[in-house]
Amino acid sequence: MITIKHIASYVPEHHESNFDKKTRFDIDDDFIINKIGVLKVSRKAPDESTSDMCVKAFRALQGRTGISPDEIDCLVVCTQNPDGRGLPHTSAIVHGKVRAPERCAAFDISLGCSGYVYGLSIVKAFMEQNGLKRGLFFTADPYSSIIDPGDKNTVLLFGDAATVTYLAEAEADASGWVPVKFKFGTSGSEGSALQITGDKLVMNGRAVFNFSATRVPPQVTELLHEAGLSPANIDLFIFHQGSKYILDTLQKRMDLDPGKIPSNLAEHGNSVSSSIPMLLEGRLKDGGLRNIVLCGFGVGLSWASCLLQRSAAKGEADGSKS
Amino acid sequence: MVQRAEVEKIIRSVSSSAKVDDTDRAKTLREIGIDSLDLSGILLEIEEKFNIKIPDQDIERLETIDKIVEYITEKSGA
Numbered sequence: 001m002i003t004i005k006h007i008a009s010y011v012p013e014h015h016e017s018n019f020d021k022k023t024r025f026d027i028d029d030d031f032i033i034n035k036i037g038v039l040k041v042s043r044k045a046p047d048e049s050t051s052d053m054c055v056k057a058f059r060a061l062q063g064r065t066g067i068s069p070d071e072i073d074c075l076v077v078c079t080q081n082p083d084g085r086g087l088p089h090t091s092a093i094v095h096g097k098v099r100a101p102e103r104c105a106a107f108d109i110s111l112g113c114s115g116y117v118y119g120l121s122i123v124k125a126f127m128e129q130n131g132l133k134r135g136l137f138f139t140a141d142p143y144s145s146i147i148d149p150g151d152k153n154t155v156l157l158f159g160d161a162a163t164v165t166y167l168a169e170a171e172a173d174a175s176g177w178v179p180v181k182f183k184f185g186t187s188g189s190e191g192s193a194l195q196i197t198g199d200k201l202v203m204n205g206r207a208v209f210n211f212s213a214t215r216v217p218p219q220v221t222e223l224l225h226e227a228g229l230s231p232a233n234i235d236l237f238i239f240h241q242g243s244k245y246i247l248d249t250l251q252k253r254m255d256l257d258p259g260k261i262p263s264n265l266a267e268h269g270n271s272v273s274s275s276i277p278m279l280l281e282g283r284l285k286d287g288g289l290r291n292i293v294l295c296g297f298g299v300g301l302s303w304a305s306c307l308l309q310r311s312a313a314k315g316e317a318d319g320s321k322s
Numbered sequence: 323m324v325q326r327a328e329v330e331k332i333i334r335s336v337s338s339s340a341k342v343d344d345t346d347r348a349k350t351l352r353e354i355g356i357d358s359l360d361l362s363g364i365l366l367e368i369e370e371k372f373n374i375k376i377p378d379q380d381i382e383r384l385e386t387i388d389k390i391v392e393y394i395t396e397k398s399g400a
Contacts, residue, residue, distance in 0.1 A: 035359045206362040206378065213366055245359045 002124045002167050003176030007281040008061035009163040010053055015040040018156050025152040037244025041159035041269040043144045049083045051093040053162035054138040058098050061164050069098045073132035074105040076123050078115035078139045078273045113240045113298025115273035117306045121182045123167055137165040141272035148200040159269030163277040181307040183223045190301045211301050212246050217254045220295055223305045231256055235289045240296040241265045241275035324394045329387055336363040350385050372398045
């Protein structure tokens with residue numbers, strides 16, 4: 001059984017404050033703090049590539065786990081802003097930069113904000129099908145390279161970041177997080193709500209809001225129903241960090257405990273497929289957590305939900321709250 | 323005929339800070355404290371409650387609460 005062992009992330013040091021953009025976009029503190037919820041956004045260096053960001057996330061993982069590139073059996077990158085024009089695939093470039101072995105499989109996944117949840121399912125299944133023991137799943141979608149600096153709809157929201165999730169065979173003597181159930185959705189006819197026009201990202205905020213508010217709640221409800229759980233059994237709902245307004249709307253529409261919906265929007269903005277793993281990163285070692293729901297939604301339009309359950313180590317007391 | 327009170331109730335449920343009781347009915351939605359994000363939330367609630375679709379190009383017409391009421395009445399045949 002493949003479990004999530006560790007997550008590490010990389011956030012570029014350079015940030016842009018949204019408070020510096022108030023006059024340009026005719027917005028006030030209340031809009032920044034209470035509506036979009038993004039105080040600042042990270043920006044990669046102009047010459048920093050998507051693969052560079054992945055490598056920096058991997059170095060952070062190495063610092064925490066000591067994992068050697070020789071141990072890696074597969075390396076997957078989720079991005080829609082690949083190095084160059086995506087040929088060769090960014091995962092192959094990362095493979096070369098970290099000096100992974102030749103037997104290591106590498107491929108990219110093209111998805112946006114739903115990418116982490118889709119990717120977890122893909123990488124887990126790929127590893128289990130092929131008997132692979134250790135895999136790396138990267139997310140890195142630096143939207144700063146496709147954002148129009150004059151577009152209020154996008155420049156205030158999206159921040160650059162990369163993450164790497166280390167998946168490995170469950171060990172009897174260690175706890176791990178197991179993705180146990182997934183649900184997926186696509187509405188391709190609404191794809192123009194979030195697309196590249198010319199060479200810049202264009203977002204119809206109202207269409208994306210309507211999509212999020214109407215598609216996410218039923219999918220999460222269905223996921224829980226099929227798992228025989230209710231919201232009361234879930235310790236955390238980690239939603240994609242679209243905006244504070246979207247998070248607040250989901251909380252209200254699903255009547256969830258606001259304390260179960262973590263957010264990192266204020267510091268990092270919407271980091272596309274990296275938003276969910278960045279929130280998960282600091283919570284993997286929390287022994288008090290048992291069930292976590294992940295839900296990503298956006299580009300496509302596409303959405304996906306997953307139930308993560310913590311498997312206890314042999315002999316470990318069950319720290320479950322549910 | 324759709325009642326203004328129904329629309330006010332929706333606005334209050336979406337935006338607690340909107341000044342729906344302002345006596346000057348000519349004030350625009352923005353003037354009573356409704357920003358673009360709140361408007362998206364309000365329009366979605368209206369679409370669901372009155373079973374109508376509000377295309378993006380119609381939003382310019384919806385400058386005040388009274389104009390929203392008028393629009394819903396026209397679209398829903400209520």
